[in-house]
Amino acid sequence: MEDAPLLFAGLDVRFMVEIFPRMVQALLVTVQISALALLLGIVLGIPLGGLRVIGPRPLQLLIQGLVSYIRGTPQILHFLVVYFALPGVGILLDEYWTGVVALTVIAVGYEVEIVRAAIESVHKGQREAALAQGMTEPMAFWLILLPQATRRMLPALTNELINVIKASALLSVIAVNELTKVGNAIIYNTFYFVEVLLEVAVLYMLVIGALSWLSKYLENKVFSFGAALSTPETR
Amino acid sequence: MDGGNSSEPVLLRIEHLHKRFGTTAALVDASLTVRRGERVVLIGSSGSGKSTLLRCINHLEVPDQGSIWLDGEFMGGRFAADGRWIQASSGELARQRRHIGMVFQSFNLFAHLSALDNVALGPQWILKRPKALARAQARQLLAKVHLAGHEHKLPAQLSGGQQQRVAIARALAMGPKLMLFDEPTSALDPRLTREVLEVMLELAREQTTMLVVTHELGFARQVADTVGFLEEGRIVEVGTPEQIFDRPQHPSTQAFLNCFSPGGL
Amino acid sequence: MGEILPRLLRALATTIQISVLALLLGTVFGLLLGIARVIGPRLFYPVIDGYIFVVRSTPFALQVYAAFFLLPRAGIDLPLFVVGVLALLFNSVGYQIEIVRPALESVDKEQREAADSLGMTRWLAMWLVILPQAARRMVPPLTNELANLVKASSVLSVIAVYELTRAGHAIIASSYKFAEVLILVAALYFVTIQLLSWGAAYLERRIFTYRSGQPI
Ligand SMILES: Nc1ncnc2c1ncn2[C@@H]1O[C@H](COP(=O)(O)OP(=O)(O)OP(=O)(O)O)[C@@H](O)[C@H]1O
Ligand SMILES: [Mg+2]
Numbered sequence: 011m012e013d014a015p016l017l018f019a020g021l022d023v024r025f026m027v028e029i030f031p032r033m034v035q036a037l038l039v040t041v042q043i044s045a046l047a048l049l050l051g052i053v054l055g056i057p058l059g060g061l062r063v064i065g066p067r068p069l070q071l072l073i074q075g076l077v078s079y080i081r082g083t084p085q086i087l088h089f090l091v092v093y094f095a096l097p098g099v100g101i102l103l104d105e106y107w108t109g110v111v112a113l114t115v116i117a118v119g120y121e122v123e124i125v126r127a128a129i130e131s132v133h134k135g136q137r138e139a140a141l142a143q144g145m146t147e148p149m150a151f152w153l154i155l156l157p158q159a160t161r162r163m164l165p166a167l168t169n170e171l172i173n174v175i176k177a178s179a180l181l182s183v184i185a186v187n188e189l190t191k192v193g194n195a196i197i198y199n200t201f202y203f204v205e206v207l208l209e210v211a212v213l214y215m216l217v218i219g220a221l222s223w224l225s226k227y228l229e230n231k232v233f234s235f236g237a238a239l240s241t242p243e244t245r
Numbered sequence: 246m247d248g249g250n251s252s253e254p255v256l257l258r259i260e261h262l263h264k265r266f267g268t269t270a271a272l273v274d275a276s277l278t279v280r281r282g283e284r285v286v287l288i289g290s291s292g293s294g295k296s297t298l299l300r301c302i303n304h305l306e307v308p309d310q311g312s313i314w315l316d317g318e319f320m321g322g323r324f325a326a327d328g329r330w331i332q333a334s335s336g337e338l339a340r341q342r343r344h345i346g347m348v349f350q351s352f353n354l355f356a357h358l359s360a361l362d363n364v365a366l367g368p369q370w371i372l373k374r375p376k377a378l379a380r381a382q383a384r385q386l387l388a389k390v391h392l393a394g395h396e397h398k399l400p401a402q403l404s405g406g407q408q409q410r411v412a413i414a415r416a417l418a419m420g421p422k423l424m425l426f427d428e429p430t431s432a433l434d435p436r437l438t439r440e441v442l443e444v445m446l447e448l449a450r451e452q453t454t455m456l457v458v459t460h461e462l463g464f465a466r467q468v469a470d471t472v473g474f475l476e477e478g479r480i481v482e483v484g485t486p487e488q489i490f491d492r493p494q495h496p497s498t499q500a501f502l503n504c505f506s507p508g509g510l
Numbered sequence: 511m512g513e514i515l516p517r518l519l520r521a522l523a524t525t526i527q528i529s530v531l532a533l534l535l536g537t538v539f540g541l542l543l544g545i546a547r548v549i550g551p552r553l554f555y556p557v558i559d560g561y562i563f564v565v566r567s568t569p570f571a572l573q574v575y576a577a578f579f580l581l582p583r584a585g586i587d588l589p590l591f592v593v594g595v596l597a598l599l600f601n602s603v604g605y606q607i608e609i610v611r612p613a614l615e616s617v618d619k620e621q622r623e624a625a626d627s628l629g630m631t632r633w634l635a636m637w638l639v640i641l642p643q644a645a646r647r648m649v650p651p652l653t654n655e656l657a658n659l660v661k662a663s664s665v666l667s668v669i670a671v672y673e674l675t676r677a678g679h680a681i682i683a684s685s686y687k688f689a690e691v692l693i694l695v696a697a698l699y700f701v702t703i704q705l706l707s708w709g710a711a712y713l714e715r716r717i718f719t720y721r722s723g724q725p726i
Contacts, residue, residue, distance in 0.1 A: 082699070082707070083696050084660075086664045086675055090675070090692060094692065175569075180665065183668055193572075193575075203579045204580070207575070210572060211564070211568050211572060214572065215567040245569070245570040303627055339632075342626060342627060342628070342629035349623070349627075353618075353620040355621060355624065356643055370630070370634060371628060
């Protein structure tokens with residue numbers, strides 16, 4: 011940083027370029043951790059969503075309660091619960107995996123509902139036909155309902171990825187080196203407030219803007235034959 | 246009913262009006278004049294452009310071409326000294342529309358306001374009359390359309406015929422020079438139709454200038470000074486009720502009138 | 511637990527205060543910008559859309575940090591509580607515009623036409639005819655927005671605004687009773703947010719009745 015600052019609109023552009031590689035690296039962590047949580051969320055969400063529809067009644071209620079709890083309390087609380095409760099029951103994870111677990115909890119709360127709505131959107135005649143053929147409930151679910159439901163879920167899952175990326179900024183409080191945390195760290199070291207915040211915001215907007223474009227594209231073009239499912243936007 | 250007085254000045258002059266919606270020509274070279282106190286009825290089959298004509302007059306639809314004068318004033322804009330056309334601003338357009346009352350087929354009463362407020366709203370807020378005066382006049386107008394005692398009902402609590410009479414009172418409250426009616430009774434059953442037509446008959450008797458689109462041919466024959474027949478966006482024939490109903494000249498008019506049984510008139 | 515609960519309840523009151531303030535102030539701006547987005551000069555549209563995009567495409571936590579860093583930097587020194595309200599306001603307005611606009615656009619176009627035919631100007635028609643009808647339709651989503659704000663306000667704990675989450679954190683740090691505290695905090699949030707969502711759903715049903723003909 012011995013060069014003279016290159017100013018544009020009062021911003022030190024040279025500095026912004028200089029920190030860019032670190033920012034991109036942090037962005038990759040953000041995307042990686044979010045995608046991981048989304049995928050783990052699907053792995054859990056599919057059986058939970060399936061059981062929510064065809065499972066025994068008490069289990070349905072339990073899953074419904076879990077979903078209401080996750081959606082009806084602040085996301086940051088899920089971080090605190092995971093952060094304190096896992097060690098409390100003897101599970102010791104590093105910050106990164108603590109973050110993944112917490113984000114997965116958040117994602118599952120919405121993915122269960124996406125899966126449920128997708129399954130319910132498949133005509134119930136399909137399930138009855140499968141059962142009439144002699145399939146068991148799980149067979150009908152995996153072979154008939156899920157394949158049909160999958161394509162309708164893609165736009166909603168893309169939106170859920172956006173939600174998870176936004177939620178991942180909360181990981182800055184438990185020292186995961188994702189985008190918001192790295193941005194804050196640079197600010198505390200250099201006091202380049204505006205430059206750093208601007209760069210962080212633009213990177214988020216690029217990724218999230220691209221994803222919402224993708225979600226709309228999936229909704230309109232590729233899957234125009236069946237109503238796409240939606241998921242509420244979180245902040 | 247006495248015939249139109251051709252010595253009265255022209256109130257509305259429509260010349261060479263054209264309007265397209267995409268590929269549909271809704272109006273083709275339509276011209277019409279309405280004198281003060283004249284009652285003009287427009288008939289024609291569905292899709293022939295009757296509504297479009299009325300909606301162009303008060304610029305709810307902007308015509309593609311042609312001109313409309315109301316009482317000597319150009320609707321929707323003016324020509325500058327150098328001959329350039331200057332589009333009216335939305336405020337200017339609003340001012341011009343105050344002189345034209347419009348009654349819609351679907352009533353379109355303001356859903357959140359009582360009958361009285363529907364009528365008093367315009368005078369109070371647009372004409373800036375004192376609230377008490379606006380409301381007193383609204384009461385009188387509601388009585389005039391036989392709705393005394395219904396002042397405080399919401400549109401949803403009124404029958405279709407009552408709603409349409411409130412709508413007429415609402416339009417009259419602005420003291421318009423011209424009243425436009427676009428199939429005011431098409432959404433109503435025969436009994437309610439009669440209530441509304443009675444009110445319109447009274448207006449006609451008072452020499453209100455009105456331009457009415459309707460399928461009620463009996464009403465047309467009874468009140469109209471002039472009847473116009475539209476087909477595919479063109480005004481193909483204009484004349485007195487006797488000329489149009491008894492001796493139609495144009496084959497389309499003849500075909501159209503044949504669809505109505507003689508007993509229906 | 512006996513001495514924890516009162517402290518948490520006081521913090522919940524702060525949470526609710528912050529959220530209600532942000533909601534009410536947000537409604538003022540949301541209405542202004544939402545109306546401008548529908549009948550204002552076209553010049554405004556990209557600006558308003560851009561603002562909405564920024565709000566929705568960045569994490570709320572980042573917006574909170576931005577308020578925390580930038581306001582003092584711009585020479586505006588405010589108590590943390592106010593910084594928190596401002597951050598929440600900035601965020602909420604972005605969402606409230608998207609509540610106001612569809613509500614305005616959901617009023618039948620015939621109502622606009624009837625107003626036009628009487629000779630009302632756009633702004634008068636908005637004020638006398640469109641807004642009063644749209645307002646009813648905004649009430650349920652705005653109630654829901656309050657629930658969202660209660661949730662979002664927890665993020666203000668990262669800049670040490672002493673609301674419910676921060677209070678929980680502080681009590682855990684001093685007492686290590688994390689299970690009790692977390693259960694209580696979660697329960698308080700859950701009940702508050704659930705009540706608001708039920709309220710929204712109830713109002714939704716009322717509005718629906720109104721639309722099918724019965725006046726409220
Ligand atoms: N807003 C619009 N967009 C597209 N086409 C339109 C629109 N309004 C009218 N049209 C078309 O213009 C033509 C004339 O319509 P208009 O409503 O004026 O007919 P009308 O004589 O009033 O018929 P009706 O008796 O059914 O009310 C029709 O073909 C109609 O489909
Ligand atoms: Mg019509």
